[in-house]
Every structure is written in structure tokens, then in C-alpha cells.
Amino acid sequence: MRVTKVWTAVCALVGAIALTAGCANTGSAPQGGSGGSGAASTSGPVKVGVIVPLSGPAGPNGQDVLDAIQVQADVINAEGGVLGRQLQIVAKDDQSNPANGVSAATQLASEGVSVVMGGWNSPVTLAIQPVLVRAGILNITTIPQNATILGNADPDAVRLNAGNAVGAYVAGQYLAKNLGAKSVGYLLENDAYGKDLGALLTAQLQPAGVAVASEQTFDYSATDFRVPLSNIQGAAPQAVFSANAAESSGMPALAQQYARSGIGAPHVAALGTVSPKVIDLAGGTAVDGLYSADIYFPDVAPFNGYPENQKFADAFRQKTGNPPDKYAALGAQSVDVWAAAVTKAGTLDRQPVADAIHGQTFTDTVMGDVTFTDKGQMQTKVYAFTVEGGKIKVLDEVPVPAEVWNS
Secondary structure, rough: OOOEOOOOOHHHHHHHHHHHOOOOOOOOOOOOOOOOOOOOOOOOOOOEEEEEEOOOHHHHHHHHHHHHHHHHHHHHHHHOOOOOOOEEEEEEEOOOHHHHHHHHHHHHHOOOOOOEEEEOHHHHHHHHHHHHHHOOOOEEOOOOOOHHHHOOOOOEEOOOOOOOHHHHHHHHHHHHHHOOOEEEEEEEEEHHHHHHHHHHHHHHHHEEEEEEEEEEEEEOOOOHHHHHHHHHHHHOOOOEEEEEEOOOOOHHHHHHHHHOOOOOOOOOEOOOOHHHHHHHOHHHHHHOEEEEOOOEEEEEEEEHHHHHHHHHHHHHHHHOOOOOOOHHHHHHHHHHHHHHHHHOOOOOHHHHHOOOOOOEEEEEEOEEEEOOOOOOOEEEEEEEEEEEEEEEEEEEEOOOOOOHHHO
8 A cells, every 4th residue: 555645735844743743633642652651562562452342232243353453463474574573363242332333442542552443333433432542532424424533622633434424415415416306315324423414414404405205213223124114105105214233133124124114215225324234134136226425336337446455355255254445444454554654654653653644645555545534533435325136236426515425
């Protein structure tokens, strides 16, 4: 991977002194590895903390992310490691529970990790941010999408997955323009992820003259959607939008039950919630016609032409016996980006490494060439797709304005 700086005019003028001072970020936080009794060691392996659900509804997904992080760490270790030191993965199970996430973050800080990666649920990520900021540990958020993850509790936050603003924009474009819907029903998780996404989507739909016919909510752990589906059917919307991040349980159940419900309206699932695993668990061809969007497809152009993606996908298949999905790719990407930033910064400390990511362009990555906004959001291409013959069929790229990525 190669990394280049997208400098502002001010940074260009002040040169290397400004880079040392961190002109890309005005927020300050303790330096990584310098806070508390668990300060990171300056010798031996570099400890990389990972917080993901390894049990509960998202346990299988979290395991995929962890496997991908380990695969990419092994690749980096085989090439000499980071700053001449090997990477050691230290993983904790948050069980998709904010309190468990806080406990895991506290434990990792005491164990002297230099960075924390992962995350599956927005409420967990929002809960652990203050803990990691106080400890001076950089947090690279892999999956969660809530809009407040960037630039609030953690001024140096980095996120790889497309945020809710992007998801709402893409869904709004597809519902209003591609499907021509004038009314939409919502099926939303009753948490920070679902509420945030629903509000952002409504803001996209209202100017286009699209009404919200019904809004139904459910718990993250829900697997029985008969009541909300019945309520949606009674409202008779022209399309239905769902946001369900429980991809090993809730989302497959929702997709399957929707297909059997008799609701004739197209079902558009939130960006990143429909993977090949979801389709298989939902019955394959039983959910043909389901729409969604995503940022990574390992065996589809242009991704199958990226050398780094091919190398990662082969290594992941060898370790797990399965092809990587988007979440696994983001796990690998988090290690790759962080390692490149550490190498550029020449240190493991939080602030210089964050500055080496914010506003940077990384080329030849698992996901191709990517750029991070000044707020720390990774920008990629987004593609709409449908399920056909029990498989993902990519339709078109959905261009997303730069200001949406940075919101």
C-alpha cells in the first residue's frame, strides 16, 4: 500500500513543522501508549486491540472481522511488521452490549494496546470512545455507522464503513428516483443506528415529495417481525426500507419473513446489511428481488482486479474456508491503513498516527484507492445491487457527493 497526503494550503506553507504539530486536527487527546499503568511497551510485539461481538446475534460476523484482522496482521508480520516489531492481536468480546464494550476497552487499555479496532454496533462504539480518548488510544471504527461517531467524543476518530449519512443518501436516491416511490414504510432497529438512519433518510425523502407511511421499530435481538410487517402491510406503502444490523439472525429472518408476508412493495435494505451470508440464511432464491447497496464485493469488478484484494481474499479463504464479505474486508483494511499510517508517522502515538490518516489518500488497498476526509471518514465507491437467483447482482454505482461523506 502507498499513502500520500492531501494537504491544505496552510499545511503546505508551514511544511514539516506543521505536520509534527498535527495541523490536520485541532482536537487534542493524550498520546497513545502514554496514559495509565497499562502504557504500551516500546519493545516486543505491538499489541493491537480488537473489540467485536464474538457471541450473541452478531457473533459470527464479529468472528469474521477478527479473522480478517488476524489474516492481515499475519501478512504484515511476514513482511517485517510495523516499525520493526511484530503485531499481536488481543481480542475482546463485547456481545453487542455497550457495558461489555466499556469493560473490554478498559481491559485493553490496561493491557497496553497501541490501537483498538473493530466495533459492530453503534451504541457500543459510542460507549467506548470516551474510555479510549482518556487512555490516549486511537480507535479505528470498522463497521458502526452512526453519524455522531466522527468528531464528537473522539476528535481523532477514524471510520472505514460508510456512515449513516451515506446510507441514507443512497437509499433516498434509489427509493425516490430508481423505484419512483411516493410513500415508504420503515422497519428500523430501535437504537442509535436505526433512529439515526431513519431521521437522515426522512430528510432525504421529504424534499423529493416522498411520505413516510409507517415507521415500525424492533429490538436488535428480534427475530419475529410478524407484528411490524402486518402494520406495514396495513399502511400500504409503495416501497419499504429496513435497517437491521443483526446479520446472523435478525436480518435474514426479516428478509425471509418480508418475502413471505404478501407485501407487494419492493424491499430496500440499508447499505451494508445484506451480505451473501444473509442471503444464504434467508433462503437464497426466497429473497430474490431484495435491494440493497454496499462498498465491497470480492469477486466482482472492479474489486476482483485489485491485487491487494486478491491476496487478502485468498488468505482469508485459506484460513476460514469462506470468501470474505464487506465486513471482513473492512477488518483487513483497518490493519492495513493503521500500519501504513504508523510507518509514515514513525511512531505508535495516537495523535501523529491520526494525523497520518485524516486527509490522506491510500492507494493499492484491499478496497482499491481510498481517501479519508479531514474528519476521518474513509471514502469509497458505493454500488446498488439486487438479489437474483439467490446471488448478489451488482446494478450501478451510486455517486455520493463529497459533502455527504463528510457529514
